[in-house]
Amino acid sequence: MKNKLKVLRAERDWTQADLANALEVSRQTVNAIEKGKFDPSLPLAFKAARLFNLPIEEIFQDEPG
């Protein structure tokens, strides 16, 4: 699953820790998701969508399989 978290962070000049804080998850979770190590839960995806005021599909891109 690809995502635009890094870009969205960059646009706001946020660190991974800043984003983790805003999403109420650990910094390592943000890092792992950005690096594609695992997918966020649906509730976390919703939280990111609310935070960035974007649809989930614009932040996360599934690779259908």
Add this chain to the structure above:
Amino acid sequence: MKNKLKVLRAERDWTQADLANALEVSRQTVNAIEKGKFDPSLPLAFKAARLFNLPIEEIFQDEPG
């Protein structure tokens, strides 16, 4: 997390088993999600969105908290 799976099924006259089959998960998983016992994974939410040709947010409604 609320969702419209039951309605979307009804519109198509699908059983839980039919939907489970289309989503490639077990019938119990569909049942549990419909009944709000747990949230689907993000990949599964994407699969449902593709299946019904709807945005994730129109199928699943987060209760922010």
Add this chain to the structure above:
DNA sequence: TCGAAAAGTAAAGCTTATTTTACTTTATGA
């Protein structure tokens, strides 16, 4: 009303998401 299909439920087990701790590597700015 009876039987079958659909829905609901539950436990055990496996997989994946997330945390915590802790360390290494990379970028950055004084």
Add this chain to the structure above:
DNA sequence: TCATAAAGTAAAATAAGCTTTACTTTTCGA
């Protein structure tokens, strides 16, 4: 260059999603 912040990584532990099996309850049409 050197110190520090940021990013990357990893292992162990816990939580949540999902499967399989199996059983009970509800729905519904003949």
